[in-house]
Amino acid sequence: MRDFFDSMLGRVFVLLVGGVLASAALTLYFAQGEQQEFLVQLRILRAAERIEQLTRMLDQVPASTRPQVLAAASRNGVLAEHAGAAVGGAPDTGFADDLKERLGGGRRILAWQGRGAQCQPLAGASGDRCEISQVDLKDGTPLRFLVLLQRPDYAVLALQRTQRTQHQLGYFVFFLACLCLLAYAVAFLTTQPLRRLALAARNLGRDIDHPPLAVHGPNEVRHAAGAFNAMQAQIRNFIRERTQMLAAITHDLQTPLTRARLRLEKVADPELRHKLVGDLAAMEGMIRDGLDLATSTTAREATQRMDFDSIVDSVCADAVEAGQDVTVSGLTRAFVLTRPTAMRRCLTNLIDNAVHYGARARITVSTDGPKVIAEVRDGGPGIPEDRLEAVFEAFFRLEGSRSRDTGGTGIGLTIARNIAVQHGGTLTLANGETGGLVARLELPRA
Numbered sequence: 001m002r003d004f005f006d007s008m009l010g011r012v013f014v015l016l017v018g019g020v021l022a023s024a025a026l027t028l029y030f031a032q033g034e035q036q037e038f039l040v041q042l043r044i045l046r047a048a049e050r051i052e053q054l055t056r057m058l059d060q061v062p063a064s065t066r067p068q069v070l071a072a073a074s075r076n077g078v079l080a081e082h083a084g085a086a087v088g089g090a091p092d093t094g095f096a097d098d099l100k101e102r103l104g105g106g107r108r109i110l111a112w113q114g115r116g117a118q119c120q121p122l123a124g125a126s127g128d129r130c131e132i133s134q135v136d137l138k139d140g141t142p143l144r145f146l147v148l149l150q151r152p153d154y155a156v157l158a159l160q161r162t163q164r165t166q167h168q169l170g171y172f173v174f175f176l177a178c179l180c181l182l183a184y185a186v187a188f189l190t191t192q193p194l195r196r197l198a199l200a201a202r203n204l205g206r207d208i209d210h211p212p213l214a215v216h217g218p219n220e221v222r223h224a225a226g227a228f229n230a231m232q233a234q235i236r237n238f239i240r241e242r243t244q245m246l247a248a249i250t251h252d253l254q255t256p257l258t259r260a261r262l263r264l265e266k267v268a269d270p271e272l273r274h275k276l277v278g279d280l281a282a283m284e285g286m287i288r289d290g291l292d293l294a295t296s297t298t299a300r301e302a303t304q305r306m307d308f309d310s311i312v313d314s315v316c317a318d319a320v321e322a323g324q325d326v327t328v329s330g331l332t333r334a335f336v337l338t339r340p341t342a343m344r345r346c347l348t349n350l351i352d353n354a355v356h357y358g359a360r361a362r363i364t365v366s367t368d369g370p371k372v373i374a375e376v377r378d379g380g381p382g383i384p385e386d387r388l389e390a391v392f393e394a395f396f397r398l399e400g401s402r403s404r405d406t407g408g409t410g411i412g413l414t415i416a417r418n419i420a421v422q423h424g425g426t427l428t429l430a431n432g433e434t435g436g437l438v439a440r441l442e443l444p445r446a
Contacts, residue, residue, distance in 0.1 A: 012187035013180075020179055040129075040149060044095060047131050047147035052102045054080055054145065059138050066141075083134050083142035095131055103135070108142075110134045119148060193221040200228060205421060208236050250287050257284060289411050301339035305446050308336045308372050312365055315347040325360035326351055332365050334372045335446040338423055346419040346427075347374070349412040350439045354378035358436055367445070376439040382431035391429065392417050413439075 004010040054073050058066055073080045096111035103109065111133040112118075119130040129149040136142050196213065203210040212229040215222050261280055267273040309332055319326040336343075354361035358378020366373050383391065390396055395410045413427075416439075420427040425443035432438045 007191075009187050009191045012190055013183050016183035016186060017179055020183070021176075024175075043147075043149045044131060047149070048095065048098050048102060050078055050147060051099060051133060051135065051145045054078075055103055055135050055137065055143070058143065063139070063141070070143075078148070079144075079146040081144050083144040092131065095133065099133060099135065107138075108134075108136045114146065119146070193217060193224065197224060197228060200232075202424070204232055204235075207422065208232075208239055253287060301341055303337050303339055305335050306338055306340060308332050308334050308338075308374075308443070309365065311336075311338070311340070311343055312347065312363065312374060315344055315351065316363060319348070319351050319355075319361070324351065324355045326355070326363065327361075328363040328365065330365040332367050332372050334367055336372055336423070336443050337446045338443070342419045342422065346416045346441070347376075349416040350376045350441065353412050353416075354380075354437070354439070368442075370445050372443045372445055374441040374443075376441075377432055378436050380436055382435065382437045383429075385431065388429045388431075392427075416441075 054069075058069060061069055070080045070082075092111040092113045096109050099109045099111065100107070111131065114130040114132045118132065131145075131147045131149060133145045133147075134142055135145065200210075200213040210232075212232060213225045215225045215229070217225075257280060261277070264273055264276050264280065267276065312328055316326050316328045351361045351363070354376050355378070358380030360379045362377045364375045364377070366375075391410075392413050394414045413429075417427040420441055420443070423443055425441065427442075428440050430438050430440065
């Protein structure tokens with residue numbers, strides 16, 4: 001789960017869901033406020049209409065029958081009675097002006113906003129709101145009207161509130177599910193070009209001749225894919241030209257080197273001739289190693305699915321036949337996608353490095369989830385911690401126990417790491433706890 005939220009897909013998903021939910025919450029909050037205000041205004045409007053109707057009706061009936069009319073009108077949230085003492089409260093001039101406009105001038109009309117105890121004759125709850133107005137009839141009789149702005153049936157209100165909450169919760173769950181699906185689809189489509197580009201870059205690191213990235217999608221994606229393909233073509237051309245140049249130099253140097261070797265045979269001093277022949281052989285070896293290093297970054301061999309244990313056993317058997325002190329332990333029973341010749345070259349370089357600088361090579365193979373691991377341990381003193389990465393640089397060599405007297409040009413580990421990277425793996429060095437240097441090769445399982 002943490003990997004999901006650390007990814008671009010997870011972050012875009014959370015951003016979309018969080019932004020939409022926050023916007024929806026604010027919209028709902030303001031909408032509810034507007035709704036409440038609208039309902040209050042609607043109730044006030046209906047209250048004014050009710051008072052207008054009662055006032056006009058009482059104007060037409062005799063004074064003797066008015067008590068019966070008032071009693072009949074005092075129901076359904078309305079209380080009509082003869083005015084007594086003045087009612088205290090905040091004057092509602094807007095409501096009073098509305099009544100004056102409806103009933104015409106010439107009447108004394110007063111209005112107050114009532115709350116709590118003032119609304120007790122109709123409801124009795126402290127949270128009730130009501131409109132209290134005093135209106136004079138045409139004959140001057142003062143009447144008081146009390147209109148409740150909230151329904152007094154609290155049991156019904158509680159039931160309705162519960163049902164409304166349940167409905168809103170169901171709508172919210174449905175809305176959230178739809179939102180998550182939409183956000184995931186948008187995040188997936190948004191980050192898919194990045195995943196394609198990352199996969200293409202990984203494939204480029206493994207195989208410079210990998211097919212180019214498909215150019216499709218929006219303009220920005222197509223431009224990025226086109227730029228990536230152009231970069232891949234330039235790198236491929238650069239490596240090919242470099243390899244061809246080194247191959248041409250190697251080929252062209254063969255003739256003068258052969259002539260030099262023939263002429264060295266004419267040197268009279270045997271000791272001098274022996275030294276010059278050794279220098280010439282070292283020069284030829286360096287030229288071949290340079291060409292091998294250049295070709296190690298290219299992958300011209302076809303990939304195959306092979307048993308990793310059989311590859312290791314075969315390389316170790318060849319080393320033992322060559323007289324090297326090499327043993328292997330462990331079993332992976334795993335397959336890897338590999339270029340057989342390149343992988344054998346990688347393992348051979350690690351074994352040769354261990355034997356040359358540490359007298360022996362002890363190989364242990366194992367698995368760790370999706371990884372296949374081969375560790376090559378030698379019997380040497382190890383190397384300084386600050387040089388563990390530097391030895392992977394081409395032609396880099398250490399002094400001391402790993403001096404030039406042991407032979408080699410310092411590119412064996414470089415070639416081995418290049419091959420490991422081409423296979424989607426890693427190659428690292430570490431000093432063993434009990435001594436010796438440990439080369440750890442990790443490859444993905446097929």
